[in-house]
Amino acid sequence: MIGRLRGVLVSKQPPWLVIDVGGVGYELEAPLSTIFDLPETGREVTLFTHYAVKEDTVALYGFLRESERSMFRALQKVSGIGAKTSLSVLSGATVDEFARLVHSGDIAALTRIPGIGKKTAERIVVELRDRVEALGAAALPGFGNRAVPADPVSEATVALQSLGYKPVEVTRMVKAAAAEGDTAEAIIRKALQAALR
Incomplete structure (x- = not known):
């Protein structure tokens, strides 16, 4: 191991x-x-x-964080969820945000994550609701001094497609989220937050 x-x-x-x-x-x-x-x-x-x-x-x-690994492992104990969907969840929401969605039983927001349908979202709420508060620990602060990519829009597009979003969806999401001077990270976070509303 x-x-x-x-x-x-x-x-x-x-x-x-x-x-x-x-x-x-x-x-x-x-x-x-x-x-x-x-x-x-x-x-x-x-x-x-x-x-x-x-x-x-x-x-x-x-x-990077123990809380992310714990959430990844907890998600895979839910019937019908594998590694790919678990990564999509962690890519689309922080551990704290996901814990809040599960605790509040927000099925609609959960189904906006690629790979999660209504039945799977319901299973997540039922099976993880009692455990999410322990998993939703505060994340460690991120590292600074990240390099700014040459083309943030392209990087954001590739990353969103790797999460399972369709190219047409990604184009719409990136267009709505991207602002001048945004990094790929900012574009992706805004696009994913909008998708979860």
């Missing part, structure tokens, strides 16, 4: 990261909340990890 990695951030191409640990490059899948709060490539990072083994695949997931 791999529980934590500390090494040099080699690349970040949402949703993928590569971390060099002693000359070995670990490829991890991570939610956008983690990717956006990482420093620029070439810097040392420490990530909490979740190691998953299935019949035909082995996967490693990375999280």
Whole structure:
């Protein structure tokens, strides 16, 4: 079991990261909340990890915060939710925001997250309502000095499509959210917040 990695951030191409640990490059899948709060490539990072083994695949997931990893694990205990949907949830809302939606039973907002239909949203509320307050701990502050991408709109578009939104939806979401001078992170956060309203 791999529980934590500390090494040099080699690349970040949402949703993928590569971390060099002693000359070995670990490829991890991570939610956008983690990717956006990482420093620029070439810097040392420490990530909490979740190691998953299935019949035909082995996967490693990375999280900047323990609360995100805990939520990721809790979500997968809900019938019908796998790793991809769990990452979409964490990419679309902070742990605290998601905990609030579950605690208030906001089915409509939950169904706006890619991969979650009405029945799945109802199961999430029933199965996680008692546990979300413990999981909704305050997140650690993010790292500063992130590099500004050359084309934030394109980066935001690719990231939203990787979450499962359709290209036509993404074009509309990005157009409505993007303002002059916005980073890709700002565009994506505004687009996802609008989608959850």
